Amino acid sequence: MNSDSILFFLGKGISKKIIISYISISILLFFYVLTIGSFLQITIYPLIDRVVYTTTFVDIFFINEYWDHLVISIFASVWFSLQRNKKVKIPLLFFYVVSISCSFFLANAYILTFVALSSLPLITIISLIDRKLPLREIRSDPRLRIFLNYTSILGCIIAVISLGISISKITNPVEDIPSINYLYYIYLIISVVSPASLILVCINTPVNIIVSKTRKINNNFHNIHNKYAHHNTLVSFKWRSISLVAIMILSIMVSLIPQITSGNDLQPISSDTVEYVKFVNALNNASSTSDLIQEAFVIQINGDRPLALILFYLLYQIFENVELSQFIDYLPSLLSPLLVLSIYLLTRTLSKNDYVALLTGFLTAFSFQTLIGIYAGLFANWLSLSFAFLAIYLALRFLEYKGLHNLILFSFIFVLLLLTHTPTWTIFLVIVVIFFVMMIALRMENRKLIFFLILALIPSISIEAIRTTFVEFAAVEENISFGNSRMNILPSIDIIWTNLIDSNHIYFGGIFGNTIILALTLYWTFQSKSINKLTMLFGVTFSLGLIFIIFGDEEIQSRILYQIPFQIPVAIGLLKIKRKYGTPLFVMTTLWILTISIRNLTNFNFEEI
Structure with missing residues (x-):
């Protein structure tokens, strides 16, 4: 950025009075936000040390109540003094000078509070009236x-x-x-x-x-x-x-960041870390490959995320010297870049x-996805979103460039989505089907290509249907039950x-x-x-x-x-x-x-x- 650009940015060619007046409004605006929040005592929900508190916004200012109100009043006075309409400017300036003086000499904070609170509405009304x-x-x-x-x-x-x-x-x-x-x-x-x-x-x-x-x-x-x-x-x-x-x-x-700011290595970062420790431990204690598959596909939470659990289990074998709970809490460092890549492609x-x-x-x-994934420990859901966005990306690629490989990959990724986190698969199955049907209805794409994409969903649907016959309470049934409740x-x-x-x-x-x-x-x-x-x-x-x-x-x-x-x-x-x-x-x-x-x-x- 050269000097001319900086000068233009700062208001080159515009009256100094106008620049000063709008600087005054800018400063006033930020002070006013905290002032109106404290005055109305609105209900707020701050997140502090992992806990969300329900409280009221009260007595929070940039400096303190008196000085914040004084700053607002002074900058409002500056703005009024730079207006061209003397019929408005002179009475308002007189009102502000008298009010600020009375507040100071009478030690009455209520006068200054009233002046400060009325400043932005007055400026807004006058600006609308004088708008050309x-x-x-x-x-x-x-x-x-x-x-x-x-x-x-x-x-x-x-x-x-x-x-x-x-x-x-x-x-x-x-x-x-x-x-x-x-x-x-x-x-x-x-x-x-x-x-x-x-x-x-x-x-x-x-x-x-x-x-x-x-x-x-x-x-x-x-x-x-x-x-x-x-x-x-x-x-x-x-x-x-x-x-x-x-x-x-x-x-x-x-x-x-949450790992760095943690003062206790034994305290899990994510809400579901303890649950995932149990899941991975169950796979880790399996006596054979068939037992491991049984644990992942059937026993653990009715097999609604077997691929995610197997992947986390295999990764843990590489870092087996690390405490399992710590390993689980570090999963976001793997899941986050995968989500970035899939979102970028889509x-x-x-x-x-x-x-x-x-x-x-x-x-x-x-x-x-990133912040809540870390906070709540939605690791399988987080991983499945990467597959879901990648699947939609491949579907769009197929519609634009055709290519059998795009169709096959779309179908394959949807199967991976099913095996990674069935609730996510259920949601995106509904989304893509409605999306495809609406494109057909609005004649946005070749109907034949969309029909092929709908057919490509059959493998994942068939796998879930087959799994339902082997699992007493299948994942989709569990999702429906959860939704109804x-x-x-x-x-x-x-x-x-x-x-x-x-x-x-x-x-x-x-x-x-x-x-x-x-x-x-x-x-x-x-x-x-x-x-x-x-x-x-x-x-x-x-x-x-x-x-x-x-x-x-x-x-x-x-x-x-x-x-x-x-x-x-x-x-x-x-x-x-x-x-x-x-x-x-x-x-x-x-x-x-x-x-x-x-x-x-x-x-x-x-x-x-």
Whole structure:
């Protein structure tokens, strides 16, 4: 970046008064978030030392209550003083000067609190009244660029401070690090809207497909609608390979954070570590190969994940000198790069855009699958997702390039998916069948090719049918039984909302309550107006999610949401933001996702007593 670019970024060619006024709003905005949160005393759900607490947001400020309110009032006064409308400016300035003076001389904090709380609404109302541009033209207004640039600078500074606190906990896990984390405070406040955001996400994509169906159907993907891809969406094989390997290494490093911050090697990191120790021990104690197969395919949890257990058992034979519980806790360092690779391949096939695919791979290292997989120990589920995304990738490859090998591999990977984790196989069987049927109905692809793909599902279905005859309570039957026990046919609104709160904020460490991820996904759904393979695939998965949000409890909701690769629409949303609103906002948003994820990872261990 040269000097001209930096000057343009800082507002070259724009009045200094305008720059100062928007810097004032940017500073005011961040202070205001904590102030309004403390004033409303909203319910928050912080994850601290592995435990999710339900508490209220109260008396949390950047400095303290008095100084935060004073900062808001002063910067609001600066903004009012720089307005051209004297009829508005002079009375408001007089009001603020008198109020601040009275608060100081009378030692009355309530006056300053009222002034601070009224600042942002007043600024918003005056801005709307004085607005000269139509709403559709505001995006091109250079004043918006200045506001977003300086807001992004402040957002990045807050993120770097918060990231530094988390990194200090990683590098010095035994030291008592201050728990102040300003970005996490902001995150807790905005996460209040995550349940509503999730509902909108699950509704909007199917609605868009229905609306688009009434118009001309677009069968081609157009490189993410060809609006931000421009002419260069491909990266050379060399740099693509280097970037992908670097991201996979990063995913391994991220997966090790809970291990580094753990102060007790005997304390398992993941919830299901103890269960997997029992599973692998059962295979380890098998007296013969036939007994081992019996344990994996029949005895252990009704044989719903035999391939995963056998794989973990074989890997443990290589590291047999390591304590088994520690070996299980280190499985994420293997599973995370596999998921990155499969997501990358799927995204690249869907988008035809290397930048989208690489960004999605990067976000996978901090995704719901990675964080919840570590927290809850969903190791077989995590591994099966790599197979599931790889299977969809091969199906799309077959539709685009044909080739018998793609069809055979698709069928084979689906069998591996079945043997790795039957619940995941059941979910994705439903997803791909509906996906294929909808493509036939909308005439998006050659019906003959789709028919072959449906036939390729028969081997895995047949294997499960055969296994059902040998196992007293087969995996699919168990899945159906589990689903029935977790579903409510006629739920009340209160029950739906309570379950949604639990799945977003409490279950799985409240990791699904990340409003930043959900907001970016929602932004993508509003931007996606055409019917293509990507919108169709997510339309099916979000529709399935909506069904379980309405009728399921928090556990089954969370299990379904875990299967959805939110990082794909998030990556597309981020790149759209980069094109429309500039690199600074893109960098800030990405940094916030990274910082919040790392902060959560450093809290996956129980507090040492």
